[in-house]
Amino acid sequence: MYGQMMFKPLLISSLLEHAANFHADTAIISKNLDTSLHTTNWGEVSANAKRFAKALNALNVQHGDCVATLAWNNYRHVEAWYAISGSGLICHTINPRLFPEQLIFIVNDAKDRVLIFDKTFLPLILAIKTHISNVETFICLDAYDEDIKQALPEVQFYDDLVQQQTADYDWPEFDELTASSLCYTSGTTGHPKGVLYSHRSTVLHTLAACIPDSLNLSAQDVMLPVVPMFHVHAWGSPYAAAMVGCTLILPGPYLDGESLVKMIDDYQVTVALGVPTIWQGLISAAQKLGSQLCSMTRNVVGGSACPPSMIATFKQDYHCETIHAWGMTEASPLGTVNQLKAKHKDLSASEQAEIRLSQGRPPFGIQVRIVNQENDTTSIQQDVGAIGNLQIKGHWIVKHYFGASDALLTSDGWFDTGDIARLNSDGYLTISDRAKDLIKSGGEWISSVELENIAMGHPEVAMAAVIAAKHEKWDERPVLVAVKQPNSPITEMEILDYYHDKIAKWQIPDKVIFVDAIPLSGTGKMLKRKLREDFVNILLDS
Structure with a gap:
């Protein structure tokens, strides 16, 4: 017998609808390419996403087609993101720092029909254009610009397309297992490999990211995702921001330490997300400028191991708690997050700091195990502290790579991450190294x-x-x-x-x-x- 409860598919559009309904006036502040600032809010972002969804529907694209974005963290990119996935298309975020040959490969591999780009990437578009014949429409993520029109005559402009539409659009309802977005991982040998996420996996991942034992997000936060939206969806932070309705600060291409310090202090950022090299630049800039980063309560570090000295500096000098996390493109990316347990509250500061050095515990929805390197299904997890291959499974873990039919998982259904790690008795994960390193x-x-x-x-x-x-x-x-x-x-x-x-x-x-x-x-x-x-x-x- 089935339970007698309503059923609503878990769709990405519902995140934005929630933000628009209950946090419409909450600010989204975006730094433009010319360093000027643009202020909007969740209500306006929702309306423009609907307008752009209608514009996309008017193009020659079908449900399930891929629409690529080549853009920085800015408000137009967020609007386009939700419009693409929300309307039933697949949002394919592209890393502009890849080699041209890699860019050509992934655009062709994804069979992108539309390519949306920030104007700073026009030279890149022109360089690869003749090699990506499947792209039928180019959209510049900006207002009309005569120079861009001269260089790329067939280009359309985002602002024009949005202004031509009204916001009377109802997000379509479809199967929650429908593909929502596509990211390629560059951490492999050979060509990049695509990971195709679903609406269901993304919404569940977003729920896991927001809970107190994870990133502990709420409507009171001011979030600064320094990690780019083209890198595993900025770790899912724009989705999480919509789910809780917090303020979102988008730095554009200005990821240098001084620019970030200014944004943190000007807008009272409470939580920021980035890789260790970003935080290293931030600390140096804060010291140079004399900033105490007073508003920051926590920063999330992922991408690679965070040096203990950096965690100590944030804690001691800036009273900012560093949340060490681990993940990968194949895990959407959240795998583990380091938050203390109740029993750790009575530990000394040095003992707590020691725990903070690990990559943390998996949230609900993720399982992890350590296996013997000689046998991929022989778990040695019961031997606390034993080092071996890290394998994961869960609601938002890859099953197989995009377009590939080869078996990716172990014989009993786990994904091998390529990391060497160990688990302690409380389930805290410590990554020793990448197997190849x-x-x-x-x-x-x-x-x-x-x-x-x-x-x-x-x-x-x-x-x-x-x-x-x-x-x-x-x-x-x-x-x-x-x-x-x-x-x-x-x-x-x-x-x-x-x-x-x-x-x-x-x-x-x-x-x-x-x-x-x-x-x-x-x-x-x-x-x-x-x-x-x-x-x-x-x-x-x-």
Whole structure:
């Protein structure tokens, strides 16, 4: 017998409808490409999303077609986002920092029919246009611009399309398992792989992100998603902002430390989300400008492991709690979030800080396990602290990659993340490394993440990456690639001495290489693959 309750499909459009109905006057503040600021609210965003949905319906696109966006975090992008998915199309967010060959591949792989872009990306559009013949319509996410019209005669302009429509539009109702959006992961070898989300998975993911044991969001918050909307939907933050009706601050392309400090202080941001490299720039800028970041109660760190020194700085200097999280494109991206349990309240500050270093616990909807590296279905989770391959399953975890028929999951239905990790008795996850970044020296494993965290604790190190270099005797040995703080005189020997008493002597890097900058991916992660290409033979050569 079925329960006798109403059924409403879980659709992305319902998030925006809720925000418009109950938080219509809550502000959304967006930084434009010319650094000017635009203020709107959830009511206006909802109305414009409906207008743009009608405009899309007038184009030659069908339910289930892909519409691509190539844009920064701004209010027009949010409106377009909801219009695309809400009307039954698939929102395909594209990372503009990918190589042109990769951009061409994913646009063609997704069979995008429409491409929406910020005008700053016009040169990129012109460079790849002849290679993406399936795209029938180009829409500039801005007002009419004669220069853009001259360069791309067939272009249409977002503001014109919106102004030509009225907001008397009812969001269509359809199966909640319908595809809603498409993101490609660049963390793989070969071509990027697509992950196709559903309306149901996205709404459930949004619920999990908002709860107190997760990001603890409410209508009282002022949220600043520094992580780009083209990177796993800015970790789902614009969806979460609509669900709770909080104020949304959108930084556009201005992700430098000084710009972020100003936005945080001007608009009293309470919660911000970004990768460690972003927060490193923010801390440096706050110190330079003398800002105390007084409004910030918490910042969410993901994408890569957060150095312990950074967590301590936010806590001690800015009274801001760092929420360490872990996820990936294949997990929509939320996998675990670090929030304390009730029993941890009585611990000392140093004991609580130790717990905060892990990537946290999975929210409801996610299961995690650690398995033996030799057998992908042999769980060793009952052996607390045992290190092995991290596998996950849940309501918003990928089943197979877009367009692929090959089996992606283990024989018993789990997704292998490619991470090496361990779980403690309370279910807190600690990522030791990516499997491909572990260093095997003389038959023993060394974690590059642990070595990087120690180096980042040195006040004169601005950024650090550890890679495996070939070694005649030990097969592989760790090499530290470091960026000094400005005008720092620190030497290689001083950094190596800093490792003593912090780690076993045999794990200390063999060499330190100072560079002006460490290459970063489009999402702010260190490109260790490029570093390995450059320095894999450095110990053999010397």
